[in-house]
Amino acid sequence: MSTADHAHHHELPWYRKYVFSTDHKVIAKQFMLSSLFFLFVGGAFALFIRWQLAYPGTPIPVIGSILPATWVTEPGSGIITPEFYAQLLTMHGSIMIFFVIIPFAVGMFGNFCIPLMIGTDDMALPRLNMWSFWLVPPAGLIMMAGFFTETGYAAAGWTSYPPLSAMTGLPTFTISGQTLWLISVFLVGFSSIMGAVNYVTTVLNKRAKGMKLFDMPLTVWALFITAIIVTLGTPVLAAGLAMLFMDNFLHTSFFLPDNLVTSSKYFGGGQPVLFQHVFWFYSHPAVYIMILPLMGVVSDVMATFSRKPIYGYKAMVFAIAGIAFLGFIVWGHHMFQSGMNPLLGTTFMLSTIVIAVPSSIKVFNWLGTLWRGNIKFTAAMLNALAFVSMFIIGGLSGVFMASAPVDIYIHDTYFIVAHIHYVLFGGSLFGIFAGIYYWYPKMFGKMLNESWGRKHFYWSFVTFNLTFFPMHILGVGGHMRRIYDPNVYDFLKGLGGVNEFVTISAIALGFSQLVLVFNVLWSLKFGKKAPRNPWRANTLEWAAPAHPGHGNFDTDITVYRGPYEYSVDGRELDYWPQWEEGKSISIHHHTVAVPESNDTRTFGAH
Amino acid sequence: MGDILHVLDMLAWFPENISTFGAELDSLFAIIYWVSVAIFFLTFGILGYFLVKYRYSPDRKGYNYHGNNIVEITWTILPTFLFAAIGLYSDDIWERTKYSKRVPTADVEILVLGKQFGWLFLYPGADGSFGRNAYNDRTARSLMSAMNPFGMDSTDPAGADDFVTENQFRVPVNSNVVVRGSSIDVLHSFFLPHARVKQDVVPGTWMNIWFNLFKTGKYELACAELCGGGHYAMRAEYQVMSKAGYDAWLDTKNAEVKAARSPQPAPAAPADTAAVASLR
Numbered sequence: 001m002s003t004a005d006h007a008h009h010h011e012l013p014w015y016r017k018y019v020f021s022t023d024h025k026v027i028a029k030q031f032m033l034s035s036l037f038f039l040f041v042g043g044a045f046a047l048f049i050r051w052q053l054a055y056p057g058t059p060i061p062v063i064g065s066i067l068p069a070t071w072v073t074e075p076g077s078g079i080i081t082p083e084f085y086a087q088l089l090t091m092h093g094s095i096m097i098f099f100v101i102i103p104f105a106v107g108m109f110g111n112f113c114i115p116l117m118i119g120t121d122d123m124a125l126p127r128l129n130m131w132s133f134w135l136v137p138p139a140g141l142i143m144m145a146g147f148f149t150e151t152g153y154a155a156a157g158w159t160s161y162p163p164l165s166a167m168t169g170l171p172t173f174t175i176s177g178q179t180l181w182l183i184s185v186f187l188v189g190f191s192s193i194m195g196a197v198n199y200v201t202t203v204l205n206k207r208a209k210g211m212k213l214f215d216m217p218l219t220v221w222a223l224f225i226t227a228i229i230v231t232l233g234t235p236v237l238a239a240g241l242a243m244l245f246m247d248n249f250l251h252t253s254f255f256l257p258d259n260l261v262t263s264s265k266y267f268g269g270g271q272p273v274l275f276q277h278v279f280w281f282y283s284h285p286a287v288y289i290m291i292l293p294l295m296g297v298v299s300d301v302m303a304t305f306s307r308k309p310i311y312g313y314k315a316m317v318f319a320i321a322g323i324a325f326l327g328f329i330v331w332g333h334h335m336f337q338s339g340m341n342p343l344l345g346t347t348f349m350l351s352t353i354v355i356a357v358p359s360s361i362k363v364f365n366w367l368g369t370l371w372r373g374n375i376k377f378t379a380a381m382l383n384a385l386a387f388v389s390m391f392i393i394g395g396l397s398g399v400f401m402a403s404a405p406v407d408i409y410i411h412d413t414y415f416i417v418a419h420i421h422y423v424l425f426g427g428s429l430f431g432i433f434a435g436i437y438y439w440y441p442k443m444f445g446k447m448l449n450e451s452w453g454r455k456h457f458y459w460s461f462v463t464f465n466l467t468f469f470p471m472h473i474l475g476v477g478g479h480m481r482r483i484y485d486p487n488v489y490d491f492l493k494g495l496g497g498v499n500e501f502v503t504i505s506a507i508a509l510g511f512s513q514l515v516l517v518f519n520v521l522w523s524l525k526f527g528k529k530a531p532r533n534p535w536r537a538n539t540l541e542w543a544a545p546a547h548p549g550h551g552n553f554d555t556d557i558t559v560y561r562g563p564y565e566y567s568v569d570g571r572e573l574d575y576w577p578q579w580e581e582g583k584s585i586s587i588h589h590h591t592v593a594v595p596e597s598n599d600t601r602t603f604g605a606h
Numbered sequence: 607m608g609d610i611l612h613v614l615d616m617l618a619w620f621p622e623n624i625s626t627f628g629a630e631l632d633s634l635f636a637i638i639y640w641v642s643v644a645i646f647f648l649t650f651g652i653l654g655y656f657l658v659k660y661r662y663s664p665d666r667k668g669y670n671y672h673g674n675n676i677v678e679i680t681w682t683i684l685p686t687f688l689f690a691a692i693g694l695y696s697d698d699i700w701e702r703t704k705y706s707k708r709v710p711t712a713d714v715e716i717l718v719l720g721k722q723f724g725w726l727f728l729y730p731g732a733d734g735s736f737g738r739n740a741y742n743d744r745t746a747r748s749l750m751s752a753m754n755p756f757g758m759d760s761t762d763p764a765g766a767d768d769f770v771t772e773n774q775f776r777v778p779v780n781s782n783v784v785v786r787g788s789s790i791d792v793l794h795s796f797f798l799p800h801a802r803v804k805q806d807v808v809p810g811t812w813m814n815i816w817f818n819l820f821k822t823g824k825y826e827l828a829c830a831e832l833c834g835g836g837h838y839a840m841r842a843e844y845q846v847m848s849k850a851g852y853d854a855w856l857d858t859k860n861a862e863v864k865a866a867r868s869p870q871p872a873p874a875a876p877a878d879t880a881a882v883a884s885l886r
Contacts, residue, residue, distance in 0.1 A: 083835035157832045163809060164792040164833060257810025259740070259747045261721070261755055261790040272793060272808050306660070307668035315678045337795065339808045342704035346697050353693040360685040361678070363649060368677070370656040372669035377661070385657070392649050396642040399689070403696040405703055406635050409802045412795060412830040476619040478799035480830045483838035489826055491621050491799055567668035574667050589672045 020134070022126035023550045027133045028112035029443060032436075034136055035104040036517065041144075042095035043510050045088050052080055054496075054503035056485040070152055082484040086155040087177070089482050091143070093158030094181065097290070098188045099140050101424055104432045105293040106192065106230070107133065110199050110223045112439060113297075116541035116548070117220050119208025119557035119579070124201040132194035135187045143184035146177030154181035157482065159283070162255035162275050166247035167264045173249065182245045189234045189241070192289075196230035199223055208540060208579075211559040214317070215578065217539045218310060218563075221317050222296025225324045229285045229292075232328070237282035240275060276338055280331035288327045290424060291391075292320055294431025295362060298384040300563075301434050302369050304537045305381035307574050309564035309591075311368030315361055322358040330355060336404045337411045345404045352402040359395050363388065374567070374574070378535075379453030383434035386461050390426025394419060397472065412482075415475025421468045430464075433457070433516070440520070441534045445547025446527030452519040459512035466505035470498050536575050539563045543579045561591075568593050621799050624821040624846065627703050628802035634699055638692060709816050712784035714777060717741050718815075719755050720787070720794030720807045723836030725827060727771045728756045732860040737765015741786050741812050755790050769863045775844035778852035779822050785815040795831035798844065806831055819846045 021027060051060055057079055060067065064078020071084045080088070111129065115122055123129045146153035154177040156165035168176045203224045207216070216224075243254040247270070255275045256267035303310045310316060332340060332348030366388050375381070397419040401407045410416065433456075440448045477495045479486060486492040486499065533542035540559070544552050557579050565576040568584065570593035576582065583594040612618055617636055623629055702708055717728035717739070730736045740747040740757030749757035758765050777783045787796050787807040795806045796815060805815045829840035847855065 081835070082838060086832065086835055086837070089832075155835070161793055161831075167792070257808075259750045259757070260809055261750055261752050271810070273811075309670060309672045311671070312673035312678050315673065337804050338806045339811055339813050342700065342706065345700055345704065349696060349700065350690075350693050353689045354686075356689045357682060357686050361682055364681045365673070365678075367649070367652055367656065368673065370653070370660060372671070373656075373660045374662055374666050374668045375657060375660050385653075389650065389653060392646065396645060399642065399692065400635065400638050403634065403638060403692060405631050405696055405699040406638060408703065408804050409631060409635070409799075411804055412797075473616060473619050476616050478621050478828075480797065480828055482832045484835075485838050488839055488841050489828060491826055564672075565670070567670045569670060586672075589674060590670050591672070 020130060022122070022130045024111045024115050024123050024126070024129060025443065025548065025552075027129055028108050028110075030133050031103045031107035031111060031136070032443075034133075034140070035100050035108065036520075038095050038099035038103075038140060039513065040517075042092050042100055043513065045092040045095065047507060047510055048080065048088050049085070049092060050503040050506045052085055052484065053486065054500040056487055068147075083155065084152065085484040086157075086482070087146075087153035090154050090157050090160075090181075091146075094143065094154070094185070095140075096424070097158060097286070098185055099136070099143075101290045101428050101432075102188070102192065102286070103136060105290055105428060106195060106223070106226060107136070108432075109219065109293050109297060109435055110195060110227070112443060113217075113219050113541065114199055114202055114223055115206070116442070116544060116552060117217050117539050118203065118206060118211060119540040119543070119553065119559065120202070120206040121551045121553065123198050124206055125198045128194050129198050132191045132198070135191035135194075139184045139187035139191070142180050142187070146180045149175055149177045149180065151176045151178070153177040159276075159279060160244065161279075162244060162247060162270075162272050163257075163260065163267070166244060166255055167260075167262060167267070168248060169263055172251045172266070176248070179245065179249050182241050182248060186238060186241045186245070189238050192230050193234050196227035196234070199227035200231065203227075208557040208559050211578075214314065215559055215562050217296070218299040218313070218316055218320075219293070219296035222292045222294075222299075222320055225320050226289050226292045229289055229324050229327065233282040233285040233289075236278060237286075240278035240282070243278075244275060273335070273339055276335050276340075277331070280334045281328070284331040284334065285324070285327040287423070288323055290428050291431075292323065294387060294428050294435070295320065297435040297438070298387045298431050299366070299369075300537075300539065301380050301384040301438050302366060302388075303564045303566065304438075304535050305376045305378055305384075306370055306373030307376075307566045308369055308371075308373040309562075309566060310365065311371070312361075312365045313562065313564060316365055319358040319361045319365075323355060326351060326355045326358070333402060333404075333407075336407045342404075349402060349404040353399070356395065356399060356402070359391075363392055363395070378437070379448070379450055379457055380434045380437035380535075382454065382457045382461075383430045383437060386430040386457070387427055387434060390422055390430060390464075394422030394427055397422060409478075410475055412480060413475040414471045414479045414481055417481050418468050418471035418475060421471070425468065426464060430460075433460070436516075436520070438535070439541070440523070441530030441546070442541055442544070442548070444524055444527075445530050446523050447530050447534065448523045448527060449519050452515060452522075456512060456515040456519060459515065460509065463505050463509035463512055467502055467509050470502050470505075473498055474502070533577075536573075538565060538575050538577045540578055543577065565591055570595060622821075623800065623802060624819045624823070624825070625798075625801040625803065626818040626820060627699075628800075630699055631703070631802045634696060637695075641688070641692070706814055709784060709814050710782040710818075712816075713781035714783045716775075716777070716783065716785050717756060718775075718785050718787045718796060718807070720789040720791075720796065720829065720833070720840070721755065722791050722834050723829075723840045724773050725775065725796075725829075725840070725842040726755055727775050728758075729769050729771070729856070729859065731767030731769055731863060732856070733764065733767055735764055737762035737768055739765065739768070741788070750790065766867065767860060767863055769859050771859075773842040775827055775842055776847055776852060776855055777819065777844065778849050779846050780818065780820055781849070782816060782818050785817075787813045787815050792833045793831045794829045794833050794840065797828045797830040798825065799828065800825045804830055822846045822848055822851075 059078030069075045073079045246252040251266035253270045256270040258268045260267045330352045333352040532546045559578045567574045568591045719726040738746050738759035746757040789807045789809040797804045801817045827842040827844045
């Protein structure tokens with residue numbers, strides 16, 4: 001796109017610029033804002049849960065007296081009911097997964113990074129892209145509207161297993177929190193599919209001149225492969241949700257067997273475990289939807305701040321693809337104790353354990369990237385390193401439950417809760433932080449405050465580990481997940497101290513996140529103006545102006561080399577942008593620049 | 607100091623194991639735990655070393671090196687062997703504990719039903735065998751009701767002495783106990799923490815659960831699958847009794863059942879009334 005073209009853009013009305021915008025960067029910001037909002041909603045729910053577990057039957061401090069009457073044992077008591085507790089854990093999981101991690105990882109980074117990093121003006125299908133965002137806020141409102149139904153929010157867990165989720169005990173055509181939950185997740189799935197179709201199309205069709213698939217940064221590779229997972233997996237979830245919706249709302253009986261002893265008279269002929277198969281066929285790949293994009297982001301951040309090429313770039317791509325493929329044949333490991341034939345347990349155990357292999361390849365390659373680097377500990381880099389280290393712990397705890405016999409005992413205990421949070425908070429969320437710190441300058445044209453960024457990192461990292469590591473201990477002690485009051489059980493009595501410790505840490509962790517919000521808002525107004533390429537990085541987004549407008553680039557982009565040519569021999573600068581002309585040769589895995597008499601341009605550098 | 611080490615030694619937090627296969631499961635956990643600890647220190651050691659050694663210095667450059675296939679293949683193959691070994695070893699134990707064909711011959715057979723929110727148990731009574739019920743006869747499933755959750759057929763004389771307990775589960779020590787589990791409403795999970803037993807129970811299907819416990823005492827049974835607001839309170843006591851004690855308890859139960867049923871002409875009793883009697 002040339003500057004002349006750019007001038008031809010007619011001025012759009014404000015609501016087309018900031019609300020119903022088709023600009024991928026605006027859509028990315030919208031995803032970021034809505035995800036940040038829901039992060040705090042989901043986090044608040046988590047703190048309710050933690051309070052109840054540490055101090056069962058004690059009024060919630062400060063806000064206890066003003067909680068809605070349907071949440072508490074009696075008005076003003078501040079003690080939450082078991083029913084509300086089930087709603088809390090359901091909403092916490094659902095919001096964090098469907099409205100925070102997926103929109104952050106896929107919605108925000110997918111939208112922001114793909115067109116910029118492949119050097120194009122926008123997505124292939126900008127209007128579809130706009131819709132993919134604008135399904136999310138209504139979906140969020142629909143899920144939260146469960147509050148106004150007779151039964152309150154959905155309360156069957158984020159997994160919403162029938163019969164619990166299907167049997168409301170209400171008459172046909174009555175909307176319950178669960179019904180709204182199903183509609184909401186269905187819409188979010190739709191949003192994901194629309195986004196994913198767009199990503200695949202854009203990556204395949206709109207790459208800048210000269211950019212081969214293996215010239216793409218790992219962020220784009222990861223998002224591309226994630227988008228393929230979304231297009232293959234999400235429709236299956238949609239089918240499952242549609243069936244469950246019919247059971248729940250229209251009183252069909254896909255998942256309700258004969259001879260139930262219940263007040264409902266609508267059941268018979270169905271199979272509850274079928275839903276679990278359909279659900280996990282999507283939801284296990286969904287775990288990778290939530291982490292693969294961040295693996296890409298972290299790889300880019302690490303290469304930039306180690307001033308080194310990614311160790312084993314192609315191996316990294318194949319590992320991502322390998323994880324994505326294996327992700328589709330392991331869903332049964334969520335169901336070892338579900339009543340699925342134990343024979344299948346063997347199959348799923350072996351396929352699951354194989355996933356540890358590409359995961360370790362990635363970890364070793366990240367370590368290889370750091371090796372002999374020149375590592376700068378920026379806030380982005382610190383968060384990326386946290387991603388790697390927490391992913392190691394989360395990966396290792398995954399081996400425990402991958403082993404079906406070990407899973408017998410730890411299944412549905414806090415060990416699982418610890419594992420999922422190490423992967424999705426320690427992994428995904430720290431990866432998201434890394435990406436925010438890294439791309440904020442390009443997103444808003446301002447630098448984030450580095451010092452507050454580091455403070456946010458250190459506080460989050462410490463309190464994160466203090467919160468979630470002890471959960472392994474709770475799990476080993478046998479603490480079931482989703483229970484309202486552990487004190488009912490004698491064998492859990494010795495774990496009260498651990499529960500209390502976790503809760504105090506969780507409160508500190510929650511409040512640490514305010515630093516991020518403060519930093520994001522403060523820097524927007526008072527941050528230093530960002531240069532075009534503040535991190536002296538190679539990838540194409542840094543060729544765009546400091547705060548790119550609609551259309552992104554002010555020059556024609558041609559790609560001359562891969563994304564990770566840092567510290568090339570024969571060059572004065574320790575980076576070599578993809579868009580900069582110049583010849584090089586490869587000698588024994590080293591890139592060496594071949595000097596050209598009159599080419600000393602350092603375009604885009606500051 | 608001792609307390610701190612206790613916190614770090616994760617294996618010390620397991621509740622006492624009382625089942626024959628429990629030790630094997632715990633030791634498998636321990637193996638994976640120590641392998642993980644080793645990998646943890648290895649990777650974190652390397653990570654920490656690199657971060658210190660290669661920290662930023664203005665007069666140094668990074669090293670432009672794109673990787674090496676021999677290294678890649680090495681660190682692909684080594685974990686493959688390690689994890690495959692863990693997988694195959696695990697599978698051996700999995701087969702022995704969970705495969706249906708490996709369920710041992712029952713010394714004692716008990717039926718269990720989960721319901722919102724509690725556990726019901728059906729014992730075969732004095733004759734040691736069940737009458738027709740929802741487990742052993744498909745047609746009897748239509749008899750299942752709140753009053754007769756096990757769908758016991760009162761016309762079957764073999765079932766006349768079967769009795770139901772609620773949240774009271776007693777098993778003899780050192781015997782192969784085979785439990786057939788199901789649910790009458792939503793999913794529940796039959797979790798005996800000390801026996802290292804967990805199995806979801808699914809309405810409409812009967813699961814095979816078995817264990818052999820070597821220590822007498824009172825323990826707890828919990829539900830491990832979210833089943834509604836009262837999920838947390840789905841606690842039942844279970845007691846592992848000496849063989850003599852168990853027989854004595856069975857005798858008293860049998861006597862109770864007999865006493866409860868005697869005023870009624872047994873074969874003519876409607877199904878529901880019989881079940882109410884047996885519920886006591």
